[in-house]
Amino acid sequence: MIFQNKYIFLLSCVFVCRSAAVYENGYHMDVGVPKATWLRRQPISRIVGGTKVDAATAVPYQAGIVVRLTTGWTSVCGGSVVSATRVLTAAHCWWDGQSQAALFTIVLGSLTLFSGGTRIETKQVTPHANWNTRDYTHDIAMVRIPAITFSNKIQAIPLPTASIVNNNFVGFTGTISGFGKTSDAQSAVSSSTVLHRATVPVISNAVCQRSFSLNIHGSHLCTSGDGRKGTCDGDSGGPLTVIVNNQRVQIGVVSFGPPSGCEFGEPSVYTRLTSFLNWLQAQM
Incomplete structure (x- = not known):
């Protein structure tokens, strides 16, 4: 979900750089809607280079988002549970x-x-x-939901x-997860789409910039595509997490990816959460 997209910005795609805009027709029409269609038709979709998640308990913070557009089309994104109501x-x-x-x-x-x-x-x-x-930039949003009950599958x-x-x-090993495409060869997203995850190294913004004509800002964060691992269409909005002081913490939100597509070993780009601490606190 997070690594693909054939235009400038991605999901992330789930990820993008040919003109002044990330997508020619916007994320939803270029990525999300085709991905939703594909997810309904294919037996499996996944983070590129990742492995199938065998139980929801392995990534209990992962949220999938089915998006209904004002046009009536269905699109898809990812997200993360950050509280019982957010x-x-x-x-x-x-x-x-x-x-x-x-x-x-x-x-x-x-x-x-x-x-x-x-x-x-929810519409909130x-x-x-x-x-x-x-x-x-500032590619971040908070969704409000009625209070949920946490369990071993939802945290x-x-x-x-x-x-x-x-x-x-930089140098941390991150974990990405989502319901995105397996490869660029897949044209869209299926009712039996399975959650996948992968580990990816965080790289410097300077190294990341070499792959994009679009400016990589300080409020962005990047992971390497080495080993052809990354986010692909439909992973947009999903979490990038790392271990800090023996605790898993979310440090990024999938924003966009390389113009070359999912599987060419190029970086994925995220919204850097440490740049938005005040905003996050205000939204909680």
């Missing part, structure tokens, strides 16, 4: 500059996106006020604190 995702999942979401169906505790688990419909989505659809992921605000995380 799910974090990317702003472009709600409004990508061309397509507007009308309703999110939040899917929790499930290995499949279009069936199973706890499913919650707050994108960052400075979300910029041209340079994909909140801790967010960064001020104690690690100056950590750039």
